[in-house]
Amino acid sequence: MPAVLAPILVVLALAAAIAALVRKKVILPNRERAALAAQHPNEPWMWRRDWADRAVRDTNVVAAGFLWFFGLTWLLMTSPVVWVMRDRASRDPKVLFIFIFPIVGVLVLVAAMYLTLRRRKYGVSLCHLDQLPVSIGNTMRGSIEARLTDMPPDGFRFKLTNLRREVRGSGKNRSVHERVLWQDEQVIRTGAMPNPNGLRIPFSFHIPPDGEAADDRDASNRVIWRLEVAAEVPGIDYKVQFELPVFVTGEVDAWTPEVDPRGWAPGSDSGIRLGVAQNGEEIVIDPRQGIGSWIYVIVFFVIWFGALALVSKLGAPLFFIAIFVLISLVVLLLVGDLLAGRSRLVVGSGYLLTRRTWLGIGPKERRIDSSEIESIKAQVGLTSGDRVYHDVVVKRKTGGTVHVLKHIQLRRDAEMLAAKLRQAMHA
Numbered sequence: 001m002p003a004v005l006a007p008i009l010v011v012l013a014l015a016a017a018i019a020a021l022v023r024k025k026v027i028l029p030n031r032e033r034a035a036l037a038a039q040h041p042n043e044p045w046m047w048r049r050d051w052a053d054r055a056v057r058d059t060n061v062v063a064a065g066f067l068w069f070f071g072l073t074w075l076l077m078t079s080p081v082v083w084v085m086r087d088r089a090s091r092d093p094k095v096l097f098i099f100i101f102p103i104v105g106v107l108v109l110v111a112a113m114y115l116t117l118r119r120r121k122y123g124v125s126l127c128h129l130d131q132l133p134v135s136i137g138n139t140m141r142g143s144i145e146a147r148l149t150d151m152p153p154d155g156f157r158f159k160l161t162n163l164r165r166e167v168r169g170s171g172k173n174r175s176v177h178e179r180v181l182w183q184d185e186q187v188i189r190t191g192a193m194p195n196p197n198g199l200r201i202p203f204s205f206h207i208p209p210d211g212e213a214a215d216d217r218d219a220s221n222r223v224i225w226r227l228e229v230a231a232e233v234p235g236i237d238y239k240v241q242f243e244l245p246v247f248v249t250g251e252v253d254a255w256t257p258e259v260d261p262r263g264w265a266p267g268s269d270s271g272i273r274l275g276v277a278q279n280g281e282e283i284v285i286d287p288r289q290g291i292g293s294w295i296y297v298i299v300f301f302v303i304w305f306g307a308l309a310l311v312s313k314l315g316a317p318l319f320f321i322a323i324f325v326l327i328s329l330v331v332l333l334l335v336g337d338l339l340a341g342r343s344r345l346v347v348g349s350g351y352l353l354t355r356r357t358w359l360g361i362g363p364k365e366r367r368i369d370s371s372e373i374e375s376i377k378a379q380v381g382l383t384s385g386d387r388v389y390h391d392v393v394v395k396r397k398t399g400g401t402v403h404v405l406k407h408i409q410l411r412r413d414a415e416m417l418a419a420k421l422r423q424a425m426h427a
Helices: 005-039 060-090 093-122 291-313 318-340 411-425
Strands: 055-057 126-129 139-146 156-168 175-188 193-195 198-206 221-231 238-243 272-277 280-285 341-347 351-358 366-369 373-384 387-396 401-408
Touching: 055 238, 060 093, 060 238, 093 238, 139 238, 156 198, 175 198, 175 373, 175 411, 280 401, 280 411, 291 318, 318 341, 318 351, 318 373, 318 401, 341 401, 341 411, 351 401, 366 401, 373 401, 373 411, 387 411, 401 411
Parallel strands: none
Antiparallel strands: 055 126, 126 139, 139 198, 156 175, 156 221, 193 198, 221 238, 272 280, 280 341, 341 351, 351 366, 373 387, 387 401
């Protein structure tokens, strides 16, 4: 075979693989969706076959396929450039920078291999729903069918997230942004039942009445309800995610669970301390980030500012560097508040005293009288990767809000603390 035919055959094979993948993952599902939508025009929860069957399939397999495609394509694009430029590296050290590109491709392929091995180990998990659709303001009940023989020692961590996913720009300027609207999580350590395919783990979540319904009519502005389930097991950990049919149907539970803080106590690893101060009850939220988080942040910012210094040395415009430095400082402040910030709240007789400090340094206590308070509620605060923290927020009658407690890990803890403050201020 002539040497010139080899790259041509590789390109043709890649094109054929892309065409087959697009047909399987895009064209056929879109045709089926259009047919189902025509049959059920006013029932969007029937527009996906797995939704209609109340057996929602794990969506992680798409990520593995995409990573394989991206990693191989990236290597095919960058390897020839590196091969051509290899001789110049000994004369010009700056050329070594291009070797980063194939390394990125290799790392992507390693991630794809990990996801593929996880798929081979656990197969395709299913989320069985007791009711279709899940209704806003109702209780979602269901179970996960997982290829596992025993309950993991630390149980299964379930995380349900209501988020808006926006695609902005186009071409090279295209970017994807996810904004968390609501999130709750729980750990299930008991109740798993064996079945022919492994284990069936039951779960339930109360869907808030102010949640946003799932909406994927506009691919660039979607509202998603995502359930993630993870467990630490020997070897490759178990991790899956599902997109669930949560819609407004007008059906609301006759009994809505009330948030009652009586008898509630925070977990030992929550970072929440309840105590007694000289002038009332004390609530303290300590930072819960370990030394690993500090090391990660330090390494990241050393590399980041080092890259900015290199770009500046190569002649980048000053205003360009200044913009990125300002953005970096804002991010550094937010991360610093998460790593080192501490909230202290004293619940007095008819008033709240709140103070936010860094390593014990901060402003004086701020007083809020009960007569000034319009509402106290828990809401989504800082988002770090797939981790969402919650704040307890006091809204004043005169306008404005005060975040009296920040960076609470579990929504249930934040809701309990908010209910505790409401009871104290209306007592």
